[in-house]
Amino acid sequence: MKIICLIKFIPDMDDFKYDYERNVLIRENMNQILNPEDAVAVAFAINVKKYYPQTVIDVVTMGPKNVTSKLEELLRLDVDHATLISDGAFIGSDTYATSLVLASYLTLNKADLILTGTHSLDGDTSHVPAQIAQWLSLPHLSNIISLNMNTMDSGRPELSADHDQEIMTFALKLPAVLSLQKEAPYKLPYVRYEDLNKVVSERLQVLTLKDLNLKKEAVGFEGSKTKVIKTFVKTQLRHDKIEVTTDEAGIQTVYDFLKDKGFLS
Amino acid sequence: MKKILLFLDGNQPNDRSLIGACERMTLGQDAQITAVGYPEDCPIGDSVYDDVLVIKDKLIAPYDTLALTQLLQEVHLQHHFDIILLPATPLGRILAPRLAIALHTGLVADVTDIEVADGVIHMIRPAYSGKLMARIIATGNGPVMMTVRPYGFEPTNIRLKTTVIKPIQGTNIKDSGIILLQSRAKTVTEDIRDSAILISGGGGVLTSFHRLQELAGVLHAQVSASRRVVDSGVVHRKIQVGQSGKTVSPKLYIALGISGSVQHIEGLKNVETIIAVNTNKNAPICSLAALVVEGDAVDFIDKLVRKIKQNSLNFKEETQ
Numbered sequence: 261m262k263i264i265c266l267i268k269f270i271p272d273m274d275d276f277k278y279d280y281e282r283n284v285l286i287r288e289n290m291n292q293i294l295n296p297e298d299a300v301a302v303a304f305a306i307n308v309k310k311y312y313p314q315t316v317i318d319v320v321t322m323g324p325k326n327v328t329s330k331l332e333e334l335l336r337l338d339v340d341h342a343t344l345i346s347d348g349a350f351i352g353s354d355t356y357a358t359s360l361v362l363a364s365y366l367t368l369n370k371a372d373l374i375l376t377g378t379h380s381l382d383g384d385t386s387h388v389p390a391q392i393a394q395w396l397s398l399p400h401l402s403n404i405i406s407l408n409m410n411t412m413d414s415g416r417p418e419l420s421a422d423h424d425q426e427i428m429t430f431a432l433k434l435p436a437v438l439s440l441q442k443e444a445p446y447k448l449p450y451v452r453y454e455d456l457n458k459v460v461s462e463r464l465q466v467l468t469l470k471d472l473n474l475k476k477e478a479v480g481f482e483g484s485k486t487k488v489i490k491t492f493v494k495t496q497l498r499h500d501k502i503e504v505t506t507d508e509a510g511i512q513t514v515y516d517f518l519k520d521k522g523f524l525s
Numbered sequence: 526m527k528k529i530l531l532f533l534d535g536n537q538p539n540d541r542s543l544i545g546a547c548e549r550m551t552l553g554q555d556a557q558i559t560a561v562g563y564p565e566d567c568p569i570g571d572s573v574y575d576d577v578l579v580i581k582d583k584l585i586a587p588y589d590t591l592a593l594t595q596l597l598q599e600v601h602l603q604h605h606f607d608i609i610l611l612p613a614t615p616l617g618r619i620l621a622p623r624l625a626i627a628l629h630t631g632l633v634a635d636v637t638d639i640e641v642a643d644g645v646i647h648m649i650r651p652a653y654s655g656k657l658m659a660r661i662i663a664t665g666n667g668p669v670m671m672t673v674r675p676y677g678f679e680p681t682n683i684r685l686k687t688t689v690i691k692p693i694q695g696t697n698i699k700d701s702g703i704i705l706l707q708s709r710a711k712t713v714t715e716d717i718r719d720s721a722i723l724i725s726g727g728g729g730v731l732t733s734f735h736r737l738q739e740l741a742g743v744l745h746a747q748v749s750a751s752r753r754v755v756d757s758g759v760v761h762r763k764i765q766v767g768q769s770g771k772t773v774s775p776k777l778y779i780a781l782g783i784s785g786s787v788q789h790i791e792g793l794k795n796v797e798t799i800i801a802v803n804t805n806k807n808a809p810i811c812s813l814a815a816l817v818v819e820g821d822a823v824d825f826i827d828k829l830v831r832k833i834k835q836n837s838l839n840f841k842e843e844t845q
Contacts (some may be wrong), residue, residue, distance in 0.1 A: 278657065354631060355622065355632065356625065356626070356630075356631055356632070356665075359622075359626065382652075383652065384634075384635075384652075385622075385632075385634035385635070386618050386619070386622070386634065387621075387622035387625075387632060387634060388622070389619075390590065390619045390620075390621075390622035390623045391622045391623065391625065391626045393590075393591070393623065394591075394594060394622070394623040394624075394626035394627055395626055397591070397699070398591070399589070399590075399591050399701035399702060399703050400590060400591070400619065400623070401588070401703070402615075402618075402619050403615060416704075418706065421588075422711070423588070423615055423616075425710060425711055426708050426709065426710055426711060427708070427709055427711055428588065428705060428707070428708045429705070429706045429707040429708070430588070430703050430704060430705055430706060431703075431704045431706055432701075432702055432703045432704070433701075433702030433703075484631070484664065485625075485629075485630055485631025485632075485663065485664055485665035485667070486631035486632070486633055486661050486662065486663055486664060486665075487661065487662055487664045488659045488660065488661050489647070489660050489661065489662055490659075490660040491652070491657045491658065491659045491660070492657070492658050492660070493657060493658070501811075501812075501814065501815065501816070501817060502815065502816045502817070503806060503816075503817045503819065504816070504817070504818055504819070505818065505819045505820050506802075506818060506819075506820030506821065506824050506825050506828060508828075510818060510820070511825075511828045511829055511832055512832070513816070514800065514816065514818060514825075514829055515829065515832050515833065515836070517800075517815075517816055518744075518777075519679070521776075521777070521798060522676055522677060522679070523676075523722060523744060523776070523777050524744070524833065524836075525540060525541065525676050525679070525837075
């Protein structure tokens, strides 16, 4: 089985830098971490490989070149290949353009299972996995909390997803896009001591726009269908404290306050 | 007149945010609003919608977003909507992006505010863990698409239409091969850290702590407690807020009869809004509160619960 994990390195929110002129996050020279739910997806893939050693795991990410060292860390685990898709032309891509780039890669590189996290901590739109599934006309399930390892090579793998009030268990046909959520019990292992300095660079490739047969105008600001026209810092309104009592006027004030803030429907 | 498509996903009772958002986009002008949804989410008589399309197709299950996207794409190709709105529910969140790709249009997620300038719809949403707010416009040729948070918008005008209700089915829906094997209700292990609203009680409500549940019920909130209440054995430690309890970050924290020791305040991380109800308006918690109610907490619960129930009843009468 071939598994491709789509992963994202996200800025450490404590180290937040933003280009207010161009309305993009400054990702260069920023402390990056692997998005936690994407780590769950990679950890699951590694588990599959333990169970079914013939499994091949590739991880793919889009971003600046400085994440290569992070990818190398994953290659020192049981990940077979890592791909960094990096090109200045991608700067400013919204989820429409981003999903097109990743879908183009996946059209050229087929997999049985495409794994992602459900949410990312930075943009938190959850769009891209579903959008990729649509570009590829594949089924997509998200909020996955467990996969039944015994069924993984059966041709009809089974999994459970958390749908608000219910836990739903599905069987599906591959290929499919599956988005895991952090409640799934899969954790990345530590790198084995003897592998700490293992040379892995020959299993890492960097691809650009050209390698994916994409036109420049299909990606970046130009290829996007939405545009951030302004960002602003949420002002912490230093409220003037309202004081009331429990009389009718006071309760009405509380009621209106709750309604204004959207706590009452 | 703008043509708007709404996808109904009835997870949230009394949520009118889709209609509220429409109102914000149309600036009080009339719009042709079409709603689409599964039978359990659709009105059966006259409503706020001009048209209701009820999905009656056994091949299109609500977890099968591949098929559902195909159906909604067909609906759009018949009607050519200017705007498409979906709720930011678990289903809406994975359905909307698929539909946006199918229609080759942009999508903005979790819109919390909408403004219109020179006829252009500005969608405003939090980004980067709420550190920034982003103002976003659609730049493509397709319909303007967004998801909105449940309860995020409240309509101010009353809208009642003679609703045309029609069943719909897809044509040539592709089988995605997903089979539902089992569905079981989640055993609710409530964690106060997950709650958007906490109704919290302290020494002032020690003997009437159970009454907090009434207010929690109408606000869809969970109940938490100060250490004083926990140490008295009234409630379990798992709902304790504070240094020796849990750190919570709800949007709203209503502190009833809690004085607000340093240790308690330690547990209130990033709480957006605090309402403090206390017989002593100079209690430490009151200095953190946006709204201070001086008085007896049980009296407060009685009156506020009555007010909320009364108003929701009035609303139902208005809309029936």
